[in-house]
Amino acid sequence: MDASILELLKNVDVQTVDPETLVDIRDVITDPELPKDEYDRNYIEKVKNPYCYKCGKMIIKLNYADTDKTMTDRLMDFFAGRGGLGKINNQRK
Numbered sequence: 001m002d003a004s005i006l007e008l009l010k011n012v013d014v015q016t017v018d019p020e021t022l023v024d025i026r027d028v029i030t031d032p033e034l035p036k037d038e039y040d041r042n043y044i045e046k047v048k049n050p051y052c053y054k055c056g057k058m059i060i061k062l063n064y065a066d067t068d069k070t071m072t073d074r075l076m077d078f079f080a081g082r083g084g085l086g087k088i089n090n091q092r093k
Helices: 003-010 036-047 071-081 084-092
Strands: 052-056 058-061
Touching: none
Parallel strands: none
Antiparallel strands: 052 058
């Protein structure tokens, strides 16, 4: 998939997209044993648009950042910034 196609997929508007054209992520089955490059290609082939798909009747729109931080890192930062982890950790003591 070339950069121009990815750019079109990234710019899909969730307000105007026809939900019937989106893949339901619950139907996407991938093989976690595949090498990363092959896994990524296989996932994109199945989901069709890695930026916009559906889960049931809900349309999901994603943005990806070019970073080394994982989703876990981002969630930890989010909750730490809101004082949420401090409250959770204090309750455990």
